[in-house]
Amino acid sequence: DADVTQTPRNRITKTGKRIMLECSQTKGHDRMYWYRQDPGLGLRLIYYSFDVKDINKGEISDGYSVSRQAQAKFSLSLESAIPNQTALYFCATSDRVGPINQPQHFGDGTRLSIL
């Protein structure tokens, strides 16, 4: 089984719909992240959480919200989806060990298309 699991893997929906992408992990990591990836723009950070009570905005948080339901679960919501939110979305996790960033480990991604 994958250490970082994202659901759904693919989703097609219409403009204005509310969508939730879910991420769960079995790595025991404290830190979780949501990114989107667009061609030519690379990976951009949407939100991140360093523990259950800690939520932080990333580079492109407008139009998105998150919920950290437990150490192992971090959900991303699009309250009212718009076509330019069509992208590949990744969840990632990392451990908290010492002062230096630990590597991030990625889920398999959710391909989201908004018509």
Added chain:
Amino acid sequence: QKEVEQNSGPLSVPEGAIASLNCTYSDRGSQSFFWYRQYSGKSPELIMFIYSNGDKEDGRFTAQLNKASQYVSLLIRDSQPSDSATYLCAVNTGFQKLVFGTGTRLLVSP
């Protein structure tokens, strides 16, 4: 200036050659540097990480870091067609977040 810059490529090398991938970054306070490999439509996979100036070797891969020049590179020796992918450089900006470059596409021809 982008925080993390990579040449988009493609970088084409013949099988068995050394592939050299480069990355520059703007934040002098950066402490951690990562290389990820990403196949088309797949998730990024960690290849190497480096924290100190100099070289770090792991199998066919060598990461090189020069903090004075704000430069990090990845060398792939004995390149194989299966190494054909996009390589992402990621840099810790000092705020416990990673900033990713847009990636360099590597093509290894048989």
